[in-house]
Amino acid sequence: MNDPLLPEDFSSNPLDDDKLREECGVFGIIGKESAAAMAALGLHALQHRGQEAAGIVSFDGEQFHSHHALGHVGENFSAESIISRMIGPAAIGHTRYATTGETALRNVQPLFADFDFGGFAVAHNGNLTNAYSLRKQLVKRGCLFRSTTDTEVIIHLIAMARTGSIVDRFISALRHIEGAYSLVALAKNMIIGARDPYGVRPLVLGKLDDVTYVLASETCALDIIGADFVRDIEPGEIVVLDGKTVQSFHPFAPAPSKFCIFEYIYFARPDSSVEGRSVYEMRKNIGVELAKESPIEADIIVPVPDSGTPSAIGYAEESGIPFDLGIIRNHYVGRTFIQPTDRIRHLGVKLKHNANRRFIEGKRVILVDDSIVRGTTSTKIVEMVRAAGAKEVHMRISSPPTKHSCFYGIDTPQPEKLLAHNYTVEQMGRFIGADSLAFISLDGLYRAMGETKRQAGMPQYCDACFSGDYPISLTDLNANENQGVLSFLAKAGE
Numbered sequence: 001m002n003d004p005l006l007p008e009d010f011s012s013n014p015l016d017d018d019k020l021r022e023e024c025g026v027f028g029i030i031g032k033e034s035a036a037a038m039a040a041l042g043l044h045a046l047q048h049r050g051q052e053a054a055g056i057v058s059f060d061g062e063q064f065h066s067h068h069a070l071g072h073v074g075e076n077f078s079a080e081s082i083i084s085r086m087i088g089p090a091a092i093g094h095t096r097y098a099t100t101g102e103t104a105l106r107n108v109q110p111l112f113a114d115f116d117f118g119g120f121a122v123a124h125n126g127n128l129t130n131a132y133s134l135r136k137q138l139v140k141r142g143c144l145f146r147s148t149t150d151t152e153v154i155i156h157l158i159a160m161a162r163t164g165s166i167v168d169r170f171i172s173a174l175r176h177i178e179g180a181y182s183l184v185a186l187a188k189n190m191i192i193g194a195r196d197p198y199g200v201r202p203l204v205l206g207k208l209d210d211v212t213y214v215l216a217s218e219t220c221a222l223d224i225i226g227a228d229f230v231r232d233i234e235p236g237e238i239v240v241l242d243g244k245t246v247q248s249f250h251p252f253a254p255a256p257s258k259f260c261i262f263e264y265i266y267f268a269r270p271d272s273s274v275e276g277r278s279v280y281e282m283r284k285n286i287g288v289e290l291a292k293e294s295p296i297e298a299d300i301i302v303p304v305p306d307s308g309t310p311s312a313i314g315y316a317e318e319s320g321i322p323f324d325l326g327i328i329r330n331h332y333v334g335r336t337f338i339q340p341t342d343r344i345r346h347l348g349v350k351l352k353h354n355a356n357r358r359f360i361e362g363k364r365v366i367l368v369d370d371s372i373v374r375g376t377t378s379t380k381i382v383e384m385v386r387a388a389g390a391k392e393v394h395m396r397i398s399s400p401p402t403k404h405s406c407f408y409g410i411d412t413p414q415p416e417k418l419l420a421h422n423y424t425v426e427q428m429g430r431f432i433g434a435d436s437l438a439f440i441s442l443d444g445l446y447r448a449m450g451e452t453k454r455q456a457g458m459p460q461y462c463d464a465c466f467s468g469d470y471p472i473s474l475t476d477l478n479a480n481e482n483q484g485v486l487s488f489l490a491k492a493g494e
């Protein structure tokens with residue numbers, strides 16, 4: 001599009017759906033033979049939280065077994081030959097979306113290390129905001145890092161805490177780290193779960209039968225193995241599961257809860273419950289608020305599939321305008337389709353979405369989507385709907401404008417690549433070619449969550465990518481440390 005507002009970097013992969021990406025999902029289980037097979041199922045349910053790599057570590061009472069691979073869970077953990085050698089009644093797993101740096105096997109979690117007390121594996125959802133600073137200190141003290149993930153500092157901090165039980169040493173390590181983390185760890189005959197004091201990322205406890213306990217990023221991973229939801233792990237809580245009991249520790253000073261509000265908007269699966277709330281219901285509520293805040297006359301409400309659907313239903317219910325699937329998504333276009341020819345590049349978004357022409361032609365259409373990141377996909381969707389004969393195309397977004405980067409475990413472009421960082425809503429509307437564009441307000445979002453409004457100065461959730469109010473110290477960023485370069489190479493002169 002030839003527009004003076006066009007950001008310079010507009011040459012994205014046409015198969016990139018221009019969404020922010022959750023970086024990881026974690027799963028742990030103890031008390032069930034073939035725990036690794038259960039972990040594989042759990043990770044399969046968490047596949048939306050990371051599609052580039054997965055790993056499982058199991059413990060059989062004497063030995064640890066592991067398998068790590070690049071690619072989807074189903075591709076790597078459905079073979080009998082792999083699962084059958086990962087024996088034992090305890091296992092943890094991780095599914096990962098790599099952000100900066102390499103998608104190398106050495107970065108695939110769970111990370112494993114041999115300590116004086118035996119083997120220990122850990123898997124992490126989130127992002128540590130002081131990892132680079134800690135890493136430099138640890139390297140100076142003689143630690144040799146084998147990966148480029150922030151999570152490895154936890155392994156070295158456990159090694160540095162030389163005395164106490166495994167749990168004591170784990171807690172000692174956590175006292176040094178800052179940022180967002182939901183962790184599962186596996187040691188001899190126990191799994192450990194931990195959530196950072198602000199509880200930014202989710203972690204739930206489930207129970208399969210009297211002696212089988214499960215930890216998972218989301219409840220949909222409990223459902224797939226038939227486990228019952230017990231409760232959310234609390235912010236700042238450490239739980240130790242030995243197959244018979246659940247021990248709970250609260251070793252940190254209490255902090256205000258700052259759960260990631262974007263989990264409700266987009267990241268979590270709509271069939272999951274988070275902090276006692278149905279994600280699907282929250283998304284519908286957001287659609288209702290959006291319709292109240294930004295009504296417009298139209299003939300049809302069309303969700304941008306799949307993530308725009310629940311909010312579009314809410315918008316339709318509130319507005320009384322008919323809802324229809326005016327865009328159909330092809331679910332078989334995967335990330336493996338990575339080197340399009342010029343011809344395919346030209347086809348762009350049509351590889352993934354197609355307008356359902358009969359329901360759109362001649363109509364005033366309201367499109368509902370969950371977010372606009374760089375604006376690339378929105379532009380193509382609007383264009384496609386117009387080409388299918390729509391008389392008017394209005395876009396409604398179920399998040400506030402994404403103006404700031406996330407440092408707590410969501411892959412976000414640099415602020416200058418975010419459309420909302422650079423332009424007003426009106427300019428963004430022109431950019432994507434819509435007749436009108438509106439986002440839900442921050443207060444509207446909080447109302448959809450059941451709050452009367454956002455408490456300025458002490459918001460009830462983390463909403464930093466919308467507001468710029470970062471609840472947890474950005475230590476590396478403030479020290480001008482490059483969090484994206486957690487490499488083996490120290491800077492010259494250090």
Ligand code: SF4
Pocket residue numbers: 200260261262263405406407408409410462463464465466
């Ligand atoms: S900055 Fe945004 S995406 Fe990141 S944790 Fe906060 S609300 Fe979630």
